[in-house]
Structure formats: C-alpha cells, structure tokens
Amino acid sequence: MSKLVIAYSGGLDTSYCAVSLSKVGYDVHAVSVNTGGFTSEEIKTIESNAYKMGVSTYKNIDAIASYYDKVIKYLIFGNVLKNNTYPLSVSAERIIQAIEIIQYAKSINAKYIAHGSTGAGNDQVRFDMIFQTLAPEIEIITPIRDGKLTRQQEIDYLIENGIDMSWNKAKYSVNKGLWGTSVGGEETLTSEQPLPESAYPSQLKKDGEEKVILTFKKGELATVNGKADSADKNIELLNDLASAYAIGRDIHVGDTIVGIKGRVGFEAAAALIIIRAHHLLEKHTLTKWQLQHKDYMSNFYGMHLHEGQYLDPVMRDMEAFLQNSQTNVSGDVTVTLKPYHFTLDGISSQHDLMNxxxxxxxxxxxxxxxxxxxxxxxxxxxxxxxxxxxxxxx
Structure with a gap:
C-alpha cells in the first residue's frame, strides 16, 4: 500500500479523510501538531479516535516552543492585528503545522500527504503552498475539496462506516491554540448576528479588578507578576489569568486569500493584552521614525503570513528588521484586568524617552x-x- 500522511485534528473533516482514504487502500499515518491549547488527556483522546478511523500510526508533534520562536515572537514585535482586530490566531499556527507535517511525511518516505480543507477557505492555500514548496515530489490529496462535500454528507458516510461520534452535537467549530481560539458557527456566516455568550470557551469567572505586571526584555515577555519563565509559558499563564475575566472576545471580518469576505469569532486574551502592552512600551522607548516604519513593515509581515507566504525570503528580511527594533524595548507594563476588558495603566523603563x-x-x-x-x-x-x-x- 502507498504510504500517506494526513494532517489530523480529530474533527469531522480529518476524520472523514482518514476513514475514506484507509478504505480505498492507502497506508494512512495520522499526525497532529500541538501549537497550544491541548491538555495531555485531549491528545490521548485524539490518538484513540485516530486509530478508530483506521490509521496505521498516530503521532503528535509538540511544536509550541517552535511556534513561538518562528512566528508569535515576530507578531508581538510587530504588534500585528489583522484589520486592527485579529491577532492571526489560526493563520499563524497553520504555517507551523504545515511545516511540521511535511517534514514528518518526508521522514517516513510518504508518497502522499492529505488535509481536510475545503475549497472555500484559507487553509487549503497555506497547506498546499507549504507542502508543494518543501516537498514537490509528494502528491497532495484533498477529499473534502475535491468532492465538494457538505458536512452532512461527511457525517452520513462516517455513520455508515460505524463511526458515530455525535458529530451533529457540535454547534460551534472551535480551534484552540497558544495565540488564541477561533469560534465559528451559524452566526458568523451572517453579517449582523453576534456569537452568543455560551459560544465562547472561556466564561466569566471573576469580577472586580486585578493588576498584572508584564515585564518585557528586548520585546519578549520575560515575566508575569515577577515570575520568570519561557515566553510561551508566560503567554499561557497570562491567558489563564485574563480568560477568567472573559477578556479578548471579538469577531473578525477579513478578506480571504481566495477573494471572498470571511467572518470568525475569537477569544485571545493573552494575545491582545500582550500586543497592546508591548505597543505601549514601544511608544515610550522607540523614536518617531522607528514607530512609523515599524507600522507599515508589520502590516506587510502580518499580511504575507496570513496569505501563506511564510517561506518567501522577504519574511526573513522583515523579521531581521523587527528583531533589531526591539533592542531597547525593555521594561514593565502594568495592566488592570476587569470583566470583559482591560486597561493599560503605564510603564516603567530605563529606556523611557520621556525621561x-x-x-x-x-x-x-x-x-x-x-x-x-x-x-x-x-x-x-x-x-x-x-x-x-x-x-x-x-
């Protein structure tokens, strides 16, 4: 049988792909890339379900630290918010997932690689571009896109093949990651309806106010309330603190790579706080011209990343610029957490140009x-x- 690697999330689309490709004779090897948001128990459940779909092997790749070092760090340096709203939570992690998956496919000498993207979204572009750039010899297979399958058709097929996992009960599509969680549902298919409170994974647990001190060293989040840890761990800690106040909710409306408008809900408490706090610190420590040129450079960086152009060498050029701009971006930023929002109180830095x-x-x-x-x-x-x-x- 021909060896095939599938980008497996455990959701409906990738489950359909795993079952259907196994049925037609491929030797299917499932791989998931953890870019944050999963507990060890959830990963075990995904693995268990993957074998129910008929795969030969399952592998989970921990790419959280790599995700931060290769992508998130530069999104913070650039204060990147798509359309001044969205911190690129999903589009950023798809790039790292695609790179990790194609490297794994090459390592086991797979002849084919598959993903569950439809023909109407951004992910098909990101996955295909990364796959064909890094391994043009590996053929890409996309059952959902090629068959123009509806959600109901996928559900019916899986049930017919003995895979009934209450697919219809999942009213909302939720994608969790280190840099935020996206939420899609019937409301986001419209232009006027908001997502209900219950759609967001993090519910309000605290009232009142809570002050948090974020310490940046050369643009990177070094400590939270004086506790030092790696930047990705600090992001997780801040997200735990802030999500208890239901901070970071919004709906993003943007232009997709394929030319249509799209709407998606998200919650990204840590991402939004870090970007706003980092930007405030920059306003105190960078010159007028540094800030001006960073603004448009960061906008280009975010757009190219969103469009799947991560492997273009211009991205490394912009990363060098962004990295160098952080030389004096060090200091403390005091943030006050409140139900559903936060405020930036001020900064303290030896590089403060107000001094x-x-x-x-x-x-x-x-x-x-x-x-x-x-x-x-x-x-x-x-x-x-x-x-x-x-x-x-x-």
Missing part, C-alpha cells in the same frame, strides 16, 4: 530658547507657505 531632561511636553522646555523655537517653526512652515503663494488664486 529626557529637555523638558515636559506642554509645560516647559530646557533644551532650546524661545527665539530658536520661532526660527524652527518658520523654516518648518516654508513649504506650506510656498505652495499656498504659488497656487493661490489659480
């Missing part, structure tokens, strides 16, 4: 005289005066 001895904004200056200010303003206004004089009356 300069030239004066206080709007109050006093110590670095220049009144006459010097007048001369500066006169020269700065020269181009506007020339333009108005040349074009007045035309």
């Amino acid at each position: 300069a001895k030239f004066g206080s904004y709007g109050e006093e200056n110590k670095g220049w005289t009144a006459d010097e200010a007048k001369g500066f303003i006169k020269i700065v206004g020269n181009q506007n005066k020339i333009y108005q004089q040349v074009n007045s009356g035309l």
